[in-house]
Amino acid sequence: MTVLADLHRPGIATHFARVLVQRAVPLGVPEADLLGAVRLNRVLLEEGRVRISPAQLGALMRLVWRELDDELMGFGAGRHRFGTFALMARQMVDSSTLGEALRYSVRFYNLTSPALRWELSEGGVCELALRLTEPERDPDHLLEEFLLLMWHRFCNWLVGERMPLRRTGFAFEPPAHRPEYRLMFPGPVYFSQEVSSIQVDGAWLKAPVIRSRRDLRRFLQRLPDEWFVKQIFADSVSARVLRALADASASLSLEQLADQWHVSSRTLHRQLKREGHSFRRLREQFRRERAESLLLEGNGPIGEVAQSLAMTEPAFSRAFKQWTGMSPLAYRRARGR
Known part of the structure; x- marks a missing residue:
């Protein structure tokens, strides 16, 4: 997201x-x-x-x-x-x-x-x-x-x-x-x-209200984080893309996913655009969230984190600094204090 x-x-x-x-x-x-x-x-x-x-x-x-x-x-x-x-x-x-x-x-x-x-x-x-x-x-x-x-x-x-x-x-x-x-x-x-x-x-x-009290209980557990993301609903194409990235690999491309889904890459791009998203930004978001989790929860080398995201270490370090304003090592150290 x-x-x-x-x-x-x-x-x-x-x-x-x-x-x-x-x-x-x-x-x-x-x-x-x-x-x-x-x-x-x-x-x-x-x-x-x-x-x-x-x-x-x-x-x-x-x-x-x-x-x-x-x-x-x-x-x-x-x-x-x-x-x-x-x-x-x-x-x-x-x-x-x-x-x-x-x-x-x-x-x-x-x-x-x-x-x-x-x-x-x-x-x-x-x-x-x-x-x-x-x-x-x-x-x-x-x-x-x-x-x-x-x-x-x-x-x-x-x-x-x-x-x-x-x-x-x-x-x-x-x-x-x-x-x-x-x-x-x-x-x-x-x-x-x-x-x-x-x-x-x-x-x-x-418009009809489609949610139940059971839905609300789950929703309330995610607050206030839910307010701070661009919304992706469970049955949307964007949500399916995020699930595909989680199930497959961060190296998955738009063309590969379109081929798996038996649609053209242009059609998939157009469907995501209609929802206000793009494949590139969804993959970037997936990589950022995965990187933050790995850096906070583990002590493995930065190169291993980069490899798990299908990125070289220099490319990952540049991207991570753009995402957060810090290098991966500085991020890990700052959050560990």
């Missing part, structure tokens, strides 16, 4: 982890625990060129949720006790359509939360708008960004399809990390708006 990132550098900017740490420490969470969760030291956390994985950011956010007992991570007026989202989501999966689910969620949060004011506008264009009652508590806008990202991704999961964003707006000036938005919020993004919001085609409100 291609992660939320600058399109030319896979991974997530350390900006988001830095903001979380800066907020959580004054609220009583030990800095050593936070850095341990994200597997970074203070120097690497402050290094702008370093990029982290969805699992690293997810582990950090889970720790903050639990330690503060607050799903708003200290950025809102009052707390959302840990488990609030799960309570609301259980009712949403019982809805028959996405529109019914969204109407329930807006009522739920507007009744229970002193921090958030949601508004759902229906019609040819559906807009979900968010206002923070005390925006000064979120000076870096991480909460606004995260909530809009979360709701778009959760709605996609409910209906089992990626809903194209017609427009995303934010009620603040363009931030320094705005290049990250290209995959967070694909489509036109506007700043200095009256309200922060996302818009999709209104026809999506009639």
Whole structure:
């Protein structure tokens, strides 16, 4: 899965982890625990060129949720006790359509939360708008960004399809990390708006909710990591490609896979493009995740890691530095601290 990132550098900017740490420490969470969760030291956390994985950011956010007992991570007026989202989501999966689910969620949060004011506008264009009652508590806008990202991704999961964003707006000036938005919020993004919001085609409100409470239990176990990846649904061509790479070899090519599936490579390329992916990026993501796992869990030579990914050691070292901002050896040492 291609992660939320600058399109030319896979991974997530350390900006988001830095903001979380800066907020959580004054609220009583030990800095050593936070850095341990994200597997970074203070120097690497402050290094702008370093990029982290969805699992690293997810582990950090889970720790903050639990330690503060607050799903708003200290950025809102009052707390959302840990488990609030799960309570609301259980009712949403019982809805028959996405529109019914969204109407329930807006009522739920507007009744229970002193921090958030949601508004759902229906019609040819559906807009979900968010206002923070005390925006000064979120000076870096991480909460606004995260909530809009979360709701778009959760709605996609409910209906089992990626809903194209017609427009995303934010009620603040363009931030320094705005290049990250290209995959967070694909489509036109506007700043200095009256309200922060996302818009999709209104026809999506009639889409059936296809998930069950059993599906939701499994989904909740993967949060918040699930919010930080470009979504690939189980029955998609992209998911089949990732499974093929895992079952075969990282050296598998587009042409070889197309031949196995008895389609032309052009057809396979076109199917992936329709889902917003490419074979090259899926293979790159598979290699990165596999490399990180091998480096963290084992002590074998870097050359063996490269060989397992069907790469030469120099090519692997160059690629890994592009993915994370660190050499494979520096990555292993930093995460071992």
